[in-house]
Amino acid sequence: xxxxxxxxxxxxxxxxxxxxxxxxxxxxxxxxxxxxxxxxxxxxxxxxxxxxxxxxxxxxxxxxxxxxxxxxxxxxxxxxxxxxxxxxxxxxxxxxxxxxxxxxxxxxxxxxxxxxxxxxxxxxxxxxxxxxxxxxxxxxxxxxxxxxxxxxxxxxxxxxxxxxxxxxxxxxxxxxxxxxxxxxxxxxxxxxxxxxxxxxxxxxxxxxxxxxxxxxxxxxxxxxxxxxxxxxxxxxxxxxxxxxxxxxxxxxxxxxxxxxxxxxxxxxxxxxxxxxxxxxxxxxxxxxxxxxxxxxxxxxxxxxxxxxxxxxxx
Amino acid sequence: xxxxxxxxxxxxxxxxxxxxxxxxxxxxxxxxxxxxxxxxxxxxxxxxxxxxxxxxxxxxxxxxxxxxxxxxxxxxxxxxxxxxxxxxxxxxxxxxxxxxxxxxxxxxxxxxxxxxxxxxxxxxxxxxxxxxxxxxxxxxxxxxxxxxxxxxxxxxxxxxxxxxxxxxxxxxxxxxxxxxxxxxxxxxxxxxxxxxxxxxxxxxxxxxxxxxxxxxxxxxxxxxxxxxxxxxxxxxxxxxxxxxxxxxxxxxxxxxxxxxxxxxxxxxxxxxxxxxxxxxxxxxxxxxxxxxxxxxxxxxxxxxxxxxxxxxxxxxxxxxxxxxxxxxxxxxxxxxxxxxxxxxxxxxxxxxxxxxxxxxxxxxxxxxxxxxxxxxxxxxxxxxxxxxxxxxxxxxxxxxxxxxxxxxxxxxxxxxxxxxxxxxxxxxxxxxxxxxxxxxxxxxxxxxxxxxxxxxxxxxxxxxxxxxxxxxxxxxxxxxxxxxxxxxxxxxxxxxxxxxxxxxxxxxxxxxxxxxxxxxxxxxxxxxxxxxxxxxxxxxxxxxxxxxxxxxxxxxxxxxxxxxxxxxxxxxxxxxxxxxxxxxxxxxxxxxxxxxxxxxxxxxxxxxxxxxxxxxxxxxxxxxxxxxxxxxxxxxxxxxxxxxxxx
Numbered sequence: 001x002x003x004x005x006x007x008x009x010x011x012x013x014x015x016x017x018x019x020x021x022x023x024x025x026x027x028x029x030x031x032x033x034x035x036x037x038x039x040x041x042x043x044x045x046x047x048x049x050x051x052x053x054x055x056x057x058x059x060x061x062x063x064x065x066x067x068x069x070x071x072x073x074x075x076x077x078x079x080x081x082x083x084x085x086x087x088x089x090x091x092x093x094x095x096x097x098x099x100x101x102x103x104x105x106x107x108x109x110x111x112x113x114x115x116x117x118x119x120x121x122x123x124x125x126x127x128x129x130x131x132x133x134x135x136x137x138x139x140x141x142x143x144x145x146x147x148x149x150x151x152x153x154x155x156x157x158x159x160x161x162x163x164x165x166x167x168x169x170x171x172x173x174x175x176x177x178x179x180x181x182x183x184x185x186x187x188x189x190x191x192x193x194x195x196x197x198x199x200x201x202x203x204x205x206x207x208x209x210x211x212x213x214x215x216x217x218x219x220x221x222x223x224x225x226x227x228x229x230x231x232x233x234x235x236x237x238x239x240x241x242x243x244x245x246x247x248x249x250x251x252x253x254x255x256x257x258x259x260x261x262x263x264x265x266x267x268x269x270x271x272x273x274x275x276x277x278x279x280x281x282x283x284x285x286x287x288x289x290x291x292x293x294x295x296x297x298x299x300x301x302x303x304x305x306x307x308x309x310x311x312x313x314x
Numbered sequence: 315x316x317x318x319x320x321x322x323x324x325x326x327x328x329x330x331x332x333x334x335x336x337x338x339x340x341x342x343x344x345x346x347x348x349x350x351x352x353x354x355x356x357x358x359x360x361x362x363x364x365x366x367x368x369x370x371x372x373x374x375x376x377x378x379x380x381x382x383x384x385x386x387x388x389x390x391x392x393x394x395x396x397x398x399x400x401x402x403x404x405x406x407x408x409x410x411x412x413x414x415x416x417x418x419x420x421x422x423x424x425x426x427x428x429x430x431x432x433x434x435x436x437x438x439x440x441x442x443x444x445x446x447x448x449x450x451x452x453x454x455x456x457x458x459x460x461x462x463x464x465x466x467x468x469x470x471x472x473x474x475x476x477x478x479x480x481x482x483x484x485x486x487x488x489x490x491x492x493x494x495x496x497x498x499x500x501x502x503x504x505x506x507x508x509x510x511x512x513x514x515x516x517x518x519x520x521x522x523x524x525x526x527x528x529x530x531x532x533x534x535x536x537x538x539x540x541x542x543x544x545x546x547x548x549x550x551x552x553x554x555x556x557x558x559x560x561x562x563x564x565x566x567x568x569x570x571x572x573x574x575x576x577x578x579x580x581x582x583x584x585x586x587x588x589x590x591x592x593x594x595x596x597x598x599x600x601x602x603x604x605x606x607x608x609x610x611x612x613x614x615x616x617x618x619x620x621x622x623x624x625x626x627x628x629x630x631x632x633x634x635x636x637x638x639x640x641x642x643x644x645x646x647x648x649x650x651x652x653x654x655x656x657x658x659x660x661x662x663x664x665x666x667x668x669x670x671x672x673x674x675x676x677x678x679x680x681x682x683x684x685x686x687x688x689x690x691x692x693x694x695x696x697x698x699x700x701x702x703x704x705x706x707x708x709x710x711x712x713x714x715x716x717x718x719x720x721x722x723x724x725x726x727x728x729x730x731x732x733x734x735x736x737x738x739x740x741x742x743x744x745x746x747x748x749x750x751x752x753x754x755x756x757x758x759x760x761x762x763x764x765x766x767x768x769x770x771x772x773x774x775x776x777x778x779x780x781x782x783x784x785x786x787x788x789x790x791x792x793x794x795x796x797x798x799x800x801x802x803x804x805x806x807x808x809x810x811x812x813x814x815x816x817x818x819x820x821x822x823x824x825x826x827x828x829x830x831x832x833x834x835x836x837x838x839x840x841x842x843x844x845x846x847x848x849x850x851x852x853x854x855x856x857x858x859x860x861x862x863x864x865x866x867x868x869x870x871x872x873x874x875x876x877x878x879x880x881x882x883x884x885x886x887x888x889x890x891x892x893x894x895x896x897x898x899x900x901x902x903x904x905x906x907x908x909x910x911x912x913x914x915x916x917x918x919x920x921x922x923x924x925x926x927x928x929x930x931x932x933x934x935x936x937x938x939x940x941x942x943x944x945x946x947x948x949x950x951x952x953x954x955x956x957x958x959x960x961x
Contacts, residue, residue, distance in 0.1 A: 053869030053927065175942035179873030183949030197942060199869040200898055200915055200930030205942075265905050265912050284873040288841040288866045289931070290751075295874045 001132040002102035007093040012108050017134040017314050021110040026076025033314040036221050036233050037161055045114055045124040046155035046276045047071045049204035050258035057289040064149040070116035078113035107131050120145050136312040148302035155278035162220040164273040166192045167250045171211035179283030179298040181209045194252045202261040206249040207281055213238035214248050236313040243309040247278040279308025324480045324487050329442040329522040332431035332765050338489030340499045342779035343554035345722045346654045355651040366542040370455040372398035374409035378443055381450040386482035386515035391454040401692045404451045404537035414916030416531040416925040419745045421447055428757055429526045431765035442521045451518040451537050456511050464508045466546040472498045474540030478522035482515045492524040495718035495740040496776045526759050530717050530742045539692040549579040550587055550641040552652040557637050557783050561660045568624035568658045572616045572637055576608050584609040586644025593618050594636040596625050626671045627657025627785045629711040632732030655729050657785030661815055666858045666887030677890030678951040679712030684720055685897045687936040695723050702731050708944055709951035714892040717742045717794035719777050728786035735786045739773050741793025753825050760801030767801035774805040791819040798826040798833055806833045821862045838862045844877040851885040861891030868931040872943035879950045899929035900936035
């Protein structure tokens, strides 16, 4: 595995993979595997979900409205790099003149800290650790702050350049939420396309709790020289060793796109894949739709720290 | 004026008078099946019935004054009449605007109204007979009696007309009826042309005083939305039959009692006639039969006692017996074969505990509106069969017919498939007492009004008399969200007077507990959180506890279901509940941009006021596919249904 110390981007290369971690865009801008791109834009913390009917009924989006801004406008406030366990204090120019070429390494970690525009402000750090097999270990940490309203979601959102053909996951059957997963049967499931559950008003949907791995499959790239290729290719997001299973949704839309639609035919044409890997999911509730809150065990307390880990495997 | 008056001419003012809700409408009777021959009975295809569904001539008028008054005198529809399909809603046919609204009355902010009849003679405010917001559908069609029906007594049955209608045959006024969700039957015999063309005509009004008690949370439609049929009564006919299957306490010995009311075309037909009554077991074996002589015995009451080890009816084993009645004239010819399904089941309330056939009863239920995204509340038997399959597949064992009686076929399907039914009377008046969430009953109907009491008790009588033989019905429900007063207490007393082993149900008495000893055998709640249920059941409860509505499945919901199911384990007085609700109410309409068929909801039709997406609370999407939450229902209900067998 070799590292390219660029002026704007730190690249890491290995057999069949090339990842570009940007110092300017506040996150990785490219995960290329076998020459195919997996990132449309740099991933960002996911701290909003498209409001559900029950959320609206109990006033949750009013209480937690500031997370919508944070979901859309989190700024990267700090970027750190370490290689083989050593912090690289001066990776960029002119210091990188000293490298004189690629640098061999066994491990590299880029850590991005995002300051979320909430009051009081808090941070999310996302650390990507690349190893020579191309695996990217990801750890996402939320810093709890007293006075912050409950979180609608806590995850990391990957937007992929073209729509998924489907995804295969090992977890629970159907769409599950922490307070609605007893009926989910463990197993391996393949979902065609990226179905948006046709709730009457478009809203958060498609969550899959207790997932051990999900493999997203696409068959198109934006690369104009390969535009006509339709070979399927996949990327897997998996439970990390010793870590808890995770939750995810794989949809064609961001929460903001869904939030704005009053009917499904108002949603835009499907152009991309929005994979959100979650470490904490708020329950959906169900006692009524005009005031009752989600049961206490299924809130996401923003005043406490939260952290989750998973691994991306080419 | 009595509600069941006999009148010779129609009067538009009946729309404004709560004391007039049926004119010449025949008394309700059991929904037993009648056939002309044994062969018809075996094919379940009755030659005594002639459907009048199909294309009718139709004229829409925006208000009563604009209607083509007197059109019924003509033998054929005027030239400016269109075609309309019956059954169906006038709105969905494109004549009037769809409106979805929940608690508010549909005229909220448009018309100032107060109900008539709060006290005797009180005319109320905001008449319906000259209202700008009361469109009229004028229907007409012709028919000719087939030869085999000629000479018989002919009735017409409208299975569902919303919300008030006047009926004429060949220019003669026949009758008037409200109560949109139960059959309205009239005798056409005096006016029928045996061999020539007959012209049947109706004026259907969107609003009448019935609107005050038909304020259900749904799309507000009008029109002939359920089938219409002619029925020929053979010269000897079973008008009504009440079959009761009784069990000894040890459930080992059964008895079936049969009470019949017969009618004859002419008294002389009874001479020498016999009624042969048989009991058929679930395997099709005739296990008993008796014969009575209507001429000597009058309306027969027969008892078949000592039926050993009867096969019990329940959710897991819906064993149906059948009572066959063959009416045979003096010359030995069969005039009519009548059939009723029945089942042996014993419902017992012991303090707060409820058992069925000696086992604890678990109500694993859903509230079900009749719905089809193409045709609204005008649904097909295939829709019903689909719904039964969904219920069986997902361990749902009970249905509340919110908040009106369903098409009759539904109850037969529930009998056959072991679905427990809470049969709800057509009554909902939450707009008269629930104001933006607050209880404010200053003009509540039916309340304590003696005028309205007659209306709602008639609805109870109609429901009871029509549906009394269905073993699937375990509960009579007085209605929904109508507050509580002497009128609903009278409904409860009526149902109890039938002493038929069923329990009565009504939730609204929790808002007026002065009536709790005379309304409802069950403590019924809606949307009580699990803690509320625990609090009631932990503090010396008076009644079994049931959630007539819970788990509001609006959008992405049904979280925390297990907290309710735990109540089964912790309280023997927890009877279960009915999830709100079974299917999203949405309508297909073309997308204005693309023309594609799209599912729409309240507000999508410029309907104001509207409650918008609040009608989407189903376990099924409006296209009848299951929502993801269904697997949770299947799982938790399955814990208590034990593979659709009572644990």
